[in-house]
């Protein structure tokens with residue numbers, strides 16, 4: 040993962056701005072040399088009601104460069120992407136692609152200029168087939184009549200090029216797992232051979248192997264002259280794939296560097312406007328704590344042998360392994376939303392969970408991964424969303440005590456650093472990562488005894504992530520039992536007391552203590568699959 | 573090695589079949605009701621019986637086919653009753669003045685215009701389709717009363733033959749229904765417009781970002797609905813050989829019912845015109861069966877209401893079954909996760 044050279048960046052890059060309070064850094068933002076860039080956003084401003092999402096933000100990307108755009112949740116990254124794509128109009132500023140100023144009235148205009156975007160929020164049409172989604176507005180036709188045979192063939196080729204030959208282009212998108220949907224989005228953007236490809240948190244729902252495949256594709260596109268803009272919260276990825284980066288904070292550009300010129304810590308501090316602790320919370324010795332959660336003779340997949348597992352009080356058990364090996368199924372089964380057989384004992388007593396309400400009654404909560412579908416009421420205010428899971432606690436005879444609710448929600452907003460205009464903002468207006476914080480805040484409020492996390496920090500910025508890790512560790516120390524599935528290996532290694540590596544619905548290996556290293560988890564993921572094969 | 577397609581394809585059905593499945597219920601109902609009809613009429617099925625059923629079904633099928641476009645975009649067109657009435661009286665009134673052909677053309681054009689108004693009001697004034705079309709529908713009914721306050725008028729000379737006639741043993745209306753089945757299939761499956769309509773109903777933001785002109789597609793769907801409803805009004809003019817300013821009212825709810833029975837989701841995105849046409853046939857069969865069985869035809873509404881609820885229940889159940897088994901295709905253990913091994 041060596042640092043990639045910055046050949047092709049036409050202009051000298053400025054020194055790292057002094058780390059200082061917000062505002063100071065603005066002065067050192069360079070004006071990009073006009074004309075030399077493949078994509079330029081000049082002094083873009085955008086307001087949403089009371090929120091200034093972008094204020095004179097600049098972005099300049101050299102031809103055939105992989106450029107990372109970094110910033111905390113709500114910094115304005117996705118807004119900038121949507122403006123470049125023509126999805127939303129800008130208030131001020133201009134977008135220049137290949138030296139030409141674009142007048143973007145709709146996404147068609149940016150597409151015509153050779154810009155393709157993978158949006159942060161999945162933008163597939165679930166009811167249509169994969170082939171329809173890949174080719175939507177450009178389905179192959181003869182004399183105005185669509186040829187689905189040709190469409191399917193084109194789709195098959197595009198999928199195969201990404202190593203996704205196993206996806207049937209005729210199958211409906213609904214029901215495909217999230218990571219496959221994400222890869223389909225990527226195929227959709229790359230199959231038009233764009234001049235500029237923008238990936239807005241495209242890796243956030245992908246596992247290690249898929250990320251690697253995606254990066255291979257990005258490199259080969261770059262070598263063929265495509266300019267790539269990457270947005271991610273995983274700092275490691277920036278140093279793996281990017282040539283240069285631009286940092287946004289509160290809607291402003293606060294720095295632009297070649298990748299070799301700065302350290303991760305410096306960038307994280309610049310994003311936050313302050314020093315950030317990026318140390319995983321200490322793992323306490325659990326010793327002989329009683330098993331709080333016992334799984335006996337579990338079968339997630341009927342054709343696999345049953346298995347058993349004990350999780351101690353205060354323990355954080357990581358669920359690792361390759362994507363789709365049954366980790367999500369286990370959590371969904373424990374929460375009563377997926378099929379499986381076996382006995383669940385809590386504190387030695389068997390419990391039956393057939394639906395989520397049973398789980399909640401026993402103090403089991405699940406932090407879902409698809410926040411839009413499962414975690415949030417998008418059109419309702421943030422305050423209500425936060426309070427929703429625990430209404431009864433703050434009501435007298437069914438009447439909600441408004442003041443208690445307000446205090447409760449404000450406390451959660453403060454603790455999780457949820458960035459918003461007012462607690463009455465509809466959840467749909469929050470940035471992607473901020474929405475995820477609201478979901479976490481809502482479920483945490485129940486003070487559960489067993490917590491099931493499904494890839495909980497997907498799309499969450501570094502600062503909040505580490506805040507979240509501390510919160511999870513605190514909950515564990517207070518006696519909660521946590522099961523954490525994550526597609527981010529670093530997270531499993533840093534947070535978990537033990538890591539169960541899954542293979543085809545079975546925890547084939549359990550790593551603990553010193554055994555848990557990034558390499559070991561990855562190696563075990565492949566090894567267990569190989570051994571089964 | 574990448575997992576083989578076969579291993580992953582287990583339990584997943586291709587999109588066309590999944591979509592078709594939604595219209596199976598209507599097809600099954602139609603066959604069952606037809607069988608009942610034959611049984612009650614003593615094991616015979618005459619040409620007259622067939623004519624009655626298909627003539628009855630044709631205007632409803634037209635309106636329902638048009639409504640399908642709108643429902644697929646996740647909208648609803650409640651002005652179909654008004655448009656049917658207005659087109660019907662306009663064609664009848666003009667025919668009375670010897671302008672039979674002009675009447676038919678004017679009626680259809682008016683339907684298209686009515687749909688255009690609906691589409692623009694909904695797209696630009698951003699009024700919810702339910703309210704917008706309820707209001708415009710009321711306006712169309714009012715206009716119809718101005719054009720023809722009382723039943724009457726005439727019909728273009730060729731029109732009755734083109735609606736109630738027979739081609740040999742086959743009723744003309746049956747031929748039209750057959751053509752609609754084929755045309756409906758082709759429009760939704762083989763035209764960009766049809767795909768756009770389904771995409772829009774599936775997700776508007778996704779359609780917009782994919783470069784679909786959402787305002788145009790939505791407006792076109794309402795225009796299609798208006799034209800189809802107007803055609804239904806013209807057909808009614810041919811069938812009754814006159815005009816009637818109250819004729820459209822019962823068609824509104826029946827149209828929606830036919831669409832629902834046909835398996836189109838009221839949430840948009842999935843459905844078929846074939847299903848809607850079958851739904852219209854089902855509703856016609858209900859009254860036909862009641863007629864031959866000797867039960868009161870007043871039961872018709874009770875039964876069609878029951879069928880609508882039954883169909884929705886069945887479909888929810890099917891959906892749930894599919895969700896339980898096909899939701900997460902398993903990645904084969906061997907080499908799952910990709911090309912690393």
Ligand SMILES: Nc1ncnc2c1ncn2[C@@H]1O[C@H](COP(=O)(O)OP(=O)(O)OP(=O)(O)O)[C@@H](O)[C@H]1O
Pocket residue numbers: 087088090091092110111112113114115116117118119159458459467468469470471472473498500
């Ligand atoms: N449609 C909208 N209406 C109101 N406010 C919005 C809207 N879209 C974005 N915002 C606000 O604009 C700001 C920037 O949001 P944006 O989505 O660009 O952040 P981001 O940098 O992509 O964050 P994340 O890392 O969480 O995805 C946020 O404060 C957000 O709440």
Ligand SMILES: [Mg+2]
Pocket residue numbers: 116117118159239470471472
């Ligand atoms: Mg974003």
